[in-house]
Amino acid sequence: MDWTILIYKTIFLFIILFVTLLVAMYSTYGERKVAAFMQDRRGPNRAGPFGLFQPLADGVKMFMKEEIIPLTANKKLFILGPSIAMTTALLTGVVIPWGATLKIGGREFSMQIADLNIGILYVFAMVSIGVYGIMIGGWASNNKYALYGAIRAASQMISYELAMGMSIVALILTTGSLSLHEIVEQQQGMHWNIFYQPLGFLIFLTCAFAETNRAPFDLPECETELIGGYHTEYSSMKLGFYLFAEYINMFVSSAVIATLYFGGYNMPFIDQLGLSPNTVTLLGTAFFFLKIFGMIFLFMWIRWTLPRFRYDQLMNLGWKGLIPLAIFNIFVTGVYYFFTELT
Amino acid sequence: MIFLFYMLSAIMIISALLVVFSKNPVNSVIYLIVCFLAMAGHYILLNAQFLAVVHIIVYTGAIMVLFLFVIMLLNLNKAIIPQKSRVTRISAVITGGIFFLVLLAATRQTFEIHARYPFRGDIGLVSEVGNTLFHEFLLPFEMSSVLFISAMVGAIMFGKKDA
Numbered sequence: 001m002d003w004t005i006l007i008y009k010t011i012f013l014f015i016i017l018f019v020t021l022l023v024a025m026y027s028t029y030g031e032r033k034v035a036a037f038m039q040d041r042r043g044p045n046r047a048g049p050f051g052l053f054q055p056l057a058d059g060v061k062m063f064m065k066e067e068i069i070p071l072t073a074n075k076k077l078f079i080l081g082p083s084i085a086m087t088t089a090l091l092t093g094v095v096i097p098w099g100a101t102l103k104i105g106g107r108e109f110s111m112q113i114a115d116l117n118i119g120i121l122y123v124f125a126m127v128s129i130g131v132y133g134i135m136i137g138g139w140a141s142n143n144k145y146a147l148y149g150a151i152r153a154a155s156q157m158i159s160y161e162l163a164m165g166m167s168i169v170a171l172i173l174t175t176g177s178l179s180l181h182e183i184v185e186q187q188q189g190m191h192w193n194i195f196y197q198p199l200g201f202l203i204f205l206t207c208a209f210a211e212t213n214r215a216p217f218d219l220p221e222c223e224t225e226l227i228g229g230y231h232t233e234y235s236s237m238k239l240g241f242y243l244f245a246e247y248i249n250m251f252v253s254s255a256v257i258a259t260l261y262f263g264g265y266n267m268p269f270i271d272q273l274g275l276s277p278n279t280v281t282l283l284g285t286a287f288f289f290l291k292i293f294g295m296i297f298l299f300m301w302i303r304w305t306l307p308r309f310r311y312d313q314l315m316n317l318g319w320k321g322l323i324p325l326a327i328f329n330i331f332v333t334g335v336y337y338f339f340t341e342l343t
Numbered sequence: 344m345i346f347l348f349y350m351l352s353a354i355m356i357i358s359a360l361l362v363v364f365s366k367n368p369v370n371s372v373i374y375l376i377v378c379f380l381a382m383a384g385h386y387i388l389l390n391a392q393f394l395a396v397v398h399i400i401v402y403t404g405a406i407m408v409l410f411l412f413v414i415m416l417l418n419l420n421k422a423i424i425p426q427k428s429r430v431t432r433i434s435a436v437i438t439g440g441i442f443f444l445v446l447l448a449a450t451r452q453t454f455e456i457h458a459r460y461p462f463r464g465d466i467g468l469v470s471e472v473g474n475t476l477f478h479e480f481l482l483p484f485e486m487s488s489v490l491f492i493s494a495m496v497g498a499i500m501f502g503k504k505d506a
Contacts, residue, residue, distance in 0.1 A: 077369070118469055121396040128404025132376070135408070139369065139415050147415065154412050158405065178469055 008109050016093050016113065024247040025055040027296055031247075034300040062240035070233050074140040081137025082234070082241035088130040089248040095119040096255050097181045099265045099285035103277055111265075111285065112181055119180035120168055123256055124161075127211055131157040133245065134213075134220060138230035149229030152311070153220035156210055159318035160217075164207035166326035167200040170333045171260060184264035194261040199329045201261045203322055208257060210318070212249040215303035219311060254295035255288075262291050348388060355381040368414050372407060379403045391467020 029044065029051070036043025044051035069078055099111030116122050131154055138150025174196050175183045187193060194201045210217040221229030231242045258264060265284035275283070309317070358381065361374040379402045386395035427435075465471050476484050 074369075077373070080373075116392060118393050118396050121393070121400065125396045125399040125404060128400050128408075131404075131408055132411075135411055135415070136373070139411075151412065151415060154408055158408055161404070 004107070005109075009113060012109075012111070013094075013113055016098065017090065020090065020093050020248060020251060023251045023292075023296075024244055025059070027247045027250060028058065028243075029055050030296070031300050031303075034297065035304050038301075038304045059240070062237050065236040067236040067238075068233075070141065070143070072142045073233065074142065077136050077140035078233075079238070081133050081140060082238045082245070083133075084136065085130065085133025085245040086241045086248075088126050088133065089245040089252065092123055092126045092252045093255070095122050095180055096252070096259055097184050097264055098288065100281045101277075102281050110181075111281065115179060115181045118178045120172070120178050120183075120260070123180075124165065124168070127164075128157075128161060130211075130245075130249070133242075134230050137234070137242070138220075141230075141233035143233050145226045145228070146230050146232045149220045149226050149232070152226075153213065153230060156213075156217065156219060156314060156318075159315060160207045160210035160322070163203055163318060163322035163326045164211065166323065166330060167197075167203040167207065168260075170200045170326070170329045171197055171204075173330070173333045173337060180259055180264075184259055184266065187263040188266050190263075190268050192261065192263040192266075197261065197329075197333070199325065200333075201257075203326050203329065204261070205257065206317075206322060208253045209299070209302070210314075212253055212299075213246060214250065214299055216306040216308050217314065218303075218308060219314060250296060250299050251292065254292045254299065257295050258288060258291040264288055344388065348385075351381045351384045351388070354378075355385075369411070372411050372414060375410075376403055376407050379407065386467065389462075389467055390464050393469040393472055394467045 032054070033043045033051075035041075044054040047053040047057045069075055094113045095116055097110075097112040097115070101108045101110050103109075134153040135150045138146040138153070141147075171183075171193060172178060174193060175186055177183055177186070183193070209215075213220050219229075220226075221231065223229075226232070231239055234242060265281075265288040267280075267284055267287045355378050358374040358377040362371045362378065365371050365374060379398065383395040383398045383403070386392075386398060
């Protein structure tokens with residue numbers, strides 16, 4: 001391991017961390033603006049021009065609020081909950097290829113922190129650990145509404161993880177690789193996976209909504225039934241961590257969807273423009289972020305359009321709708337590749 | 344590397360002991376999760392990334408969530424340990440000791456196996472695991488999946504009251 005790579009990776013890691021936090025911060029602003037637009041309101045417009053400093057003000061407010069740990073709560077686990085939620089949310093960004101390679105001083109630097117050969121499974125593992133943040137936090141609050149929220153979150157996430165995993169299996173059959181970098185490289189030009197796996201994409205998207213606890217799957221924090229859901233007892237920055245982790249998850253899952261199904265940092269027709277490789281790389285990264293923002297907008301759009309599911313509807317959709325559909329998708333993909341590889 | 348190995352081993356042993364000794368079942372489950380994560384770390388030290396991640400997904404992400412789920416639902420907040428009779432306790436110690444002997448004997452065998460099949464760096468990577476499973480061990484693999492199916496069908500049969 002030589003030092004330039006090590007230093008580069010460290011700097012890049014901090015840049016990604018910073019960008020993730022920044023995007024998550026401005027997603028809260030974006031969400032309120034989108035909601036306002038859909039409901040014919042103005043949204044935040046007091047702090048700074050167009051209300052742009054609103055996230056900063058919210059952050060300061062979160063830090064200044066009184067910190068309450070309920071007397072009957074399990075103190076250690078009460079603190080552990082939001083920490084897990086935040087950590088696992090941030091860990092996923094490590095394997096996402098944010099861009100192609102940059103050439104600086106005759107050396108190539110990959111714009112990906114770790115090119116694991118099992119990148120997709122790593123994302124999946126982090127998602128499956130993420131549920132502990134909610135479960136432990138909800139249980140440690142020692143509040144029945146929080147417990148209900150935690151239990152709902154756990155059962156929902158387990159149910160939708162299955163369908164999500166199966167939609168990924170079909171995708172792996174098409175790509176033949178588990179490495180996110182290779183999957184992106186295969187989608188050059190307009191060979192985006194969404195054209196090869198439209199059904200898989202829809203299943204994955206639905207499951208991504210369920211895994212991030214976003215509407216219409218936000219039953220764990222359903223206000224009308226559960227007060228605040230799993231974070232009922234939380235206050236101050238611990239509550240902030242939970243809310244923030246949701247936005248980070250939304251950003252990261254948008255990035256994963258863009259990587260898997262929309263060609264990642266690939267831009268159509270970019271090779272024909274005759275630009276220098278570094279410019280192409282940077283443009284690709286910008287285009288990747290454009291795709292991510294599009295996905296985030298889709299998340300918000302759906303949240304403010306569709307009403308919440310009922311709990312039995314949620315379970316029916318997961319177990320009786322998505323899982324058989326995902327199995328069917330695997331079957332069709334398998335049969336297709338079996339016959340095309342034979343001839 | 345060797346430092347990481349000892350650190351992970353220490354974490355694993357301590358958390359495994361805490362699983363047994365902690366009074367609160369929820370704490371036990373959380374220590375078991377820590378233990379499994381440390382085990383995944385060991386896999387990564389062996390360059391078995393695929394095994395490590397699958398271990399996390401299956402054990403940490405699915406099975407332990409179900410454990411935690413059941414414990415939370417049953418609200419096993421306080422430790423309820425019924426006092427067992429002396430005979431039960433003594434027989435438990437004896438069976439535990441015998442099991443330990445068996446484990447010890449099995450571990451001794453690994454030295455010979457290790458000598459026969461030297462360690463390869465790529466053994467835990469996904470393509471290698473897949474090739475081994477689907478070429479060398481295809482029949483046992485398929486048999487175990489049939490076993491899983493029968494277990495699932497059995498569970499559904501138990502779940503259905505008027506079947």
